[in-house]
Amino acid sequence: MAHKTRPVILRAFRGIDGFASARELHAQAVGNGDALGLATVYRELRRMVSEEIVDVVHDLDGEARYRHCDEAHHHHLVCERCGLTREIAGEEIETWIIGVAQSAGFHQIRHTIELVGLCSTCAS
Amino acid sequence: MAHKTRPVILRAFRGIDGFASARELHAQAVGNGDALGLATVYRELRRMVSEEIVDVVHDLDGEARYRHCDEAHHHHLVCERCGLTREIAGEEIETWIIGVAQSAGFHQIRHTIELVGLCSTCAS
DNA sequence: CACCATTTTGATAACGGTTCTCATTTGTCC
């Protein structure tokens, strides 16, 4: 029998909109009837982040928030009121980054780009 | 007599290249002969961040790292090996962000963009 | 199934950065 933790985490992600903290994911899993320990949640999330199955960003307080993502490389547009999240991708910006880095003589560039604002519903 | 903490923090920043943690700034200040408590460092940094005098980013562990910045709005290109930091600004990317946000119906967009890599010295 | 080696799990302790508390110190004004 294969490990059972990952499917539990994936199901928890499916029940949550946008980014979620480790504790929120744990609560969601328990609510789903999937009993598991908080330590296991942290451990599995660490693995999924290292496998790039899950994106992680830190909020203003430094708390990690996770999201299960579909595509290989993209960024996020998040509503800071309701949590609605859109995935965004643009070749333009990737090109711009590479250009900036090269002209400064930098190599092996990684980047973080996150956009936060109010969605159309929350703005009205 | 005005408060004395802020000049002490600014002097600590001057002695550090790139981003620094609260503890590093405290150590730098003490090394400068400016005795002050760590709680005071945190308090003043919070003020300076809220006044947008200081930029703050969170490293992979979630620890806050601060930088005293000159210009109003810009981003950073940081060498992850030696800490060398270049400030970068580009109207292109700001325009792209506004376009993406508008087409998704989002308002009042804030953004985080950080580039990390190896500087020319460290890459060789 | 019985046995044992390996892996996974999770309750709890430990850790570390940040914030809070509040008594003491410092500044300001008369």
Next chain:
DNA sequence: GGACAAATGAGAACCGTTATCAAAATGGTG
């Protein structure tokens, strides 16, 4: 100097995360 307000900082508290390690689950093997 005296009275009041503001700033300071040592230490406690807080809280998200990671480390521990014993118990449980797994999976061969005979």
